[in-house]
Amino acid sequence: xxxxxxxxxxxxxxxxxxxxxxxxxxxxxxxxxxxxxxxxxxxxxxxxxxxxxxxxxxxxxxxxxxxxxxxxxxxxxxxxxxxxxxxxxxxxxxxxxxxxxxxxxxxxxxxxxxxxxxxxxxxxxxxxxxxxxxxxxxxxxxxxxxxxxxxxxxxxxxxxxxxxxxxxxxxxxxxxxxxxxxxxxxxxxxxxxxxxxxxxxxxxxxxxxxxxxxxxxxxxxxxxxxxxxxxxxxxxxxxxx
Numbered sequence: 001x002x003x004x005x006x007x008x009x010x011x012x013x014x015x016x017x018x019x020x021x022x023x024x025x026x027x028x029x030x031x032x033x034x035x036x037x038x039x040x041x042x043x044x045x046x047x048x049x050x051x052x053x054x055x056x057x058x059x060x061x062x063x064x065x066x067x068x069x070x071x072x073x074x075x076x077x078x079x080x081x082x083x084x085x086x087x088x089x090x091x092x093x094x095x096x097x098x099x100x101x102x103x104x105x106x107x108x109x110x111x112x113x114x115x116x117x118x119x120x121x122x123x124x125x126x127x128x129x130x131x132x133x134x135x136x137x138x139x140x141x142x143x144x145x146x147x148x149x150x151x152x153x154x155x156x157x158x159x160x161x162x163x164x165x166x167x168x169x170x171x172x173x174x175x176x177x178x179x180x181x182x183x184x185x186x187x188x189x190x191x192x193x194x195x196x197x198x199x200x201x202x203x204x205x206x207x208x209x210x211x212x213x214x215x216x217x218x219x220x221x222x223x224x225x226x227x228x229x230x231x232x233x234x235x236x237x238x239x240x241x
Contacts, residue, residue, distance in 0.1 A: 002073040002105050005080045006087040006097060008112015012038040013190035016113045024110065028080040030072050032065070034091075036084040036214055038191060062092060066099045073105045086114040090136050090159050115216050116157045118189040121226050128221045129154035137161025137168055137217075151175035155220035162213040169205035172219070177201060182223040187215040198223065 005024055010016040017025075025031060025044045033042060035053025042049065050072070052065045072079045087093030087109055097107045116123070116134055123132040132155035135145055144167065150156055151172055161168050162185075173179050179202035187195045199209040201219065 002076075003078040003108065004069060004073050004096075004100050004105055005078065005108050005110055006093050007080050007082050007110040008086040008091075008114075009034075009037045009041050009082050009084050010113040011085055011115040011118035011190045012041075012188065014038065014040045014044065016118075016190060017041065018110060018112065020110050021112065024080050025082070028078065029076045031080040031082050032068060032072065033082040034084050037082055041082075062095065066096065069096060069100060070103055070105065073100065083112070084115070086112045089114040089116065089134065115159070115189055115214075119184070119186040119216050119218055121184065121218055121222050123155050123157065123218075123222065125222055125225070128225060131155070132157060132220075134159060135161075137164045147171050147175060151177055153220075155218065155222055158217040158219070160213075161217055162211055162215050165204050165209065165211070165217065166207050169201050173201060173205055177219070179205070181219060182221070183217060183219045184223045185209070185211040185215045185217050187212060189216060 007021045007024055009021070022044065025041070026046055028045070028047050030048040030050060031045045032050045032052045050068065052068060054061045069079065069081060081096060083091045083093055085091060093109070097109070100107050124130065131153060133150050133153040134157045135147065135150050137145065137158050137160045139145060144164070147168065158168060179200065181201045183199055183201055183204060185197040185199070187197070197209060197211050203209050
């Protein structure tokens with residue numbers, strides 16, 4: 001029976017791949033991969049590589065990806081669909097799983113480390129943050145997200161929000177978040193190109209912060225306490241040894 005593995009590539013560092021993800025990349029006859037998967041991870045693939053990465057303005061390409069997945073799943077014993085971060089965290093993995101299931105294709109999910117976990121910041125911390133939420137900065141149809149449900153979450157993580165950062169910051173302030181609330185952008189986390197830009201929510205709203213995608217944007221008190229250390233997850237691990 002045909003089978004597709006939805007595999008999370010993690011945030012970039014190949015050392016953060018799961019053992020199962022590594023094995024599948026080494027053994028799979030074909031791998032369909034996203035645009036933001038790190039090149040060091042792509043170099044592990046021994047089978048056929050198929051670039052299905054979407055670029056800005058290509059939201060309609062998802063249907064093409066579905067058709068390609070179905071084509072390769074019917075042509076090979078199994079297929080790997082490699083997605084950045086975790087397949088089910090704003091990665092369209094759910095849509096692909098449902099599409100394949102309706103066409104009789106078995107699906108197995110291999111979780112990956114989401115980029116939201118690669119910032120070096122604790123998303124929850126006693127006395128600072130009792131919970132967190134993750135929101136997309138852009139909707140599928142190009143629309144703007146409704147942030148009312150997220151405005152008062154102790155720690156808010158925004159993905160795909162770089163281009164709309166000023167609007168998002170203004171909207172969060174309008175909805176009651178403090179203008180001087182600390183935030184941190186982490187660009188290309190866990191890669192050699194990683195960079196970190198701290199700012200207040202007001203600075204972002206006023207267009208004073210220069211960042212580039214891909215970036216994870218964390219908003220909340222945990223940034224004030226931990227963001228000043230400017231440590232990567234690897235550095236935290238070394239510091240605890």
